[in-house]
Amino acid sequence: MFHRISVTAVVLALAVACAAPSDAQTYSAKKARRQFITISYDWLNTEPLRFARHPLSDLVGREVEPAQFETYEYRTTDGGVLIDVLEFAKRSRGAGVTLYPLGASVGATLGLRGSYGDLPSIRIAFSGDGAPADYELVGARAYDVSAGLYMMDHSTGWGLGSHAFIAGGIGRIKAGARTGDRYFAEGGGGMNSGPIGVELSVKFAVNHLVDPVDHRFITIPVTLRATVSF
Numbered sequence: 001m002f003h004r005i006s007v008t009a010v011v012l013a014l015a016v017a018c019a020a021p022s023d024a025q026t027y028s029a030k031k032a033r034r035q036f037i038t039i040s041y042d043w044l045n046t047e048p049l050r051f052a053r054h055p056l057s058d059l060v061g062r063e064v065e066p067a068q069f070e071t072y073e074y075r076t077t078d079g080g081v082l083i084d085v086l087e088f089a090k091r092s093r094g095a096g097v098t099l100y101p102l103g104a105s106v107g108a109t110l111g112l113r114g115s116y117g118d119l120p121s122i123r124i125a126f127s128g129d130g131a132p133a134d135y136e137l138v139g140a141r142a143y144d145v146s147a148g149l150y151m152m153d154h155s156t157g158w159g160l161g162s163h164a165f166i167a168g169g170i171g172r173i174k175a176g177a178r179t180g181d182r183y184f185a186e187g188g189g190g191m192n193s194g195p196i197g198v199e200l201s202v203k204f205a206v207n208h209l210v211d212p213v214d215h216r217f218i219t220i221p222v223t224l225r226a227t228v229s230f
Contacts, residue, residue, distance in 0.1 A: 032154035032161065034103030040199065040225040042094040046120050049204075049218040056083055056124070058215035059132055081128040092118035094223075096144075104152045104163075104229075111150040111165060116143045119173065119207070120219065133212065140175035142182060142207070157194065164189035165201075173207060180209035192229065199225040 052074055056064040062076040064083065074083035096115025103109065119140040126132050148167025155161045166187040173180035188201025201223045208216050 032105045032156050034105045035229040036100050038098040038227050038229040040096050040227045043224045044092045044221040046090050046219050046221040055215040055217040081131045084125040087123040089121040109150050111148045113146045142171045142173050144171035161192045178211045182207040195229045197227040
């Protein structure tokens with residue numbers, strides 16, 4: 001009798017032990033609600049890259065080099081043209097909208113972004129033999145579209161979440177009656193609590209204009225974004 005009770009007790013204990021993991025496996029953490037759109041307001045701080053070659057050499061039509069300990073910043077390698085960069089305004093603003101056709105919650109997703117951003121105001125003075133007319137680019141704005149891969153790790157409710165992305169795209173430049181085009185690559189990431197977030201990105205952009213002559217200039221804006229998502 002005692003033996004039968006002991007065997008029964010052991011069998012019940014094993015059954016409970018085996019059932020416990022099975023029950024645990026049925027539990028799954030609640031996933032964050034999917035978001036399909038993010039609206040941002042942007043603050044840009046833009047640095048030029050290879051400025052002597054693009055646009056200075058393009059505008060002058062000769063090789064250009066930096067000048068050391070002079071009242072001007074650049075000159076042609078033959079010394080015939082002196083170049084003074086009067087203005088390169090680094091700070092500007094913009095805004096944008098990102099769409100997630102497949103939704104954004106946890107894991108990888110596609111992001112389609114449309115945005116605009118003000119380009120730096122640029123004013124350049126030339127002097128010397130064969131110098132071109134002074135150059136001015138003021139009030140220029142870029143309108144961009146891009147597609148990218150977004151890695152999401154959102155939390156439920158107002159919990160802290162994060163994301164990272166890499167994207168590439170093209171854009172149009174408008175500066176009064178002047179127009180141009182550009183292409184770019186961008187990467188960054190951010191944090192969010194519920195629908196409210198902040199994002200930091202770096203963009204490498206090659207900008208192309210044909211007035212007054214065919215020329216390019218390369219910009220690297222570092223952008224801080226305030227975002228709201230739905």
